[in-house]
Amino acid sequence: MRLPCDCSAEKIPNGRRSVCYDHEALESRKEHTPKNSAVGMAAEMGIELLGEEEYRQLQQLEKLDTKTSSWIKTPDDIRESGDAIFGDCRFGRVFVYHNGAESYYAARGFRGWLSV
Incomplete structure (x- = not known):
C-alpha cells in the first residue's frame, strides 16, 4: 500500500x-550549494517522490502548492537533458513545469509516497 506523505x-x-x-x-553546483537534494532527502526518509500522475491525483483531493511548488519524480529522458x-x-489548475535540476528556491520542496 502506498500512502501520500505531507499533505500540508x-x-x-x-x-x-x-x-x-x-x-x-x-x-554540479559550484556556488551557493543547497544542503541537500529532494531525491536524497526522500531516500533518507524512506519515501519516494510523487510522480506526475500521483501529484495530479493528490491535487484532486485538496489543492496544494498554491503558493509553493514541489519537485516531482522526473522521467529519465527529461533528467538526462539536465532538467x-x-x-x-x-x-485552480495543476501545472507541471521544468527547471534546471540544480536550481533551488525557498518555496520549492517535495512531496512523497510512503510504502507500507
Missing part, C-alpha cells in the same frame, strides 16, 4: 525546502 497545503516543512532535485544536480520537473496549483 502550503508550507512544506522548512528542512525540506530550498533543495535541488538530485545528487547529480547537487554535485527536472516540478508542479504547483494556480488558478
Whole structure:
C-alpha cells in the first residue's frame, strides 16, 4: 500500500525546502550549494517522490502548492537533458513545469509516497 506523505497545503516543512532535485544536480553546483537534494532527502526518509500522475491525483483531493511548488519524480529522458520537473496549483489548475535540476528556491520542496 502506498500512502501520500505531507499533505500540508502550503508550507512544506522548512528542512525540506530550498533543495535541488538530485545528487547529480547537487554535485554540479559550484556556488551557493543547497544542503541537500529532494531525491536524497526522500531516500533518507524512506519515501519516494510523487510522480506526475500521483501529484495530479493528490491535487484532486485538496489543492496544494498554491503558493509553493514541489519537485516531482522526473522521467529519465527529461533528467538526462539536465532538467527536472516540478508542479504547483494556480488558478485552480495543476501545472507541471521544468527547471534546471540544480536550481533551488525557498518555496520549492517535495512531496512523497510512503510504502507500507
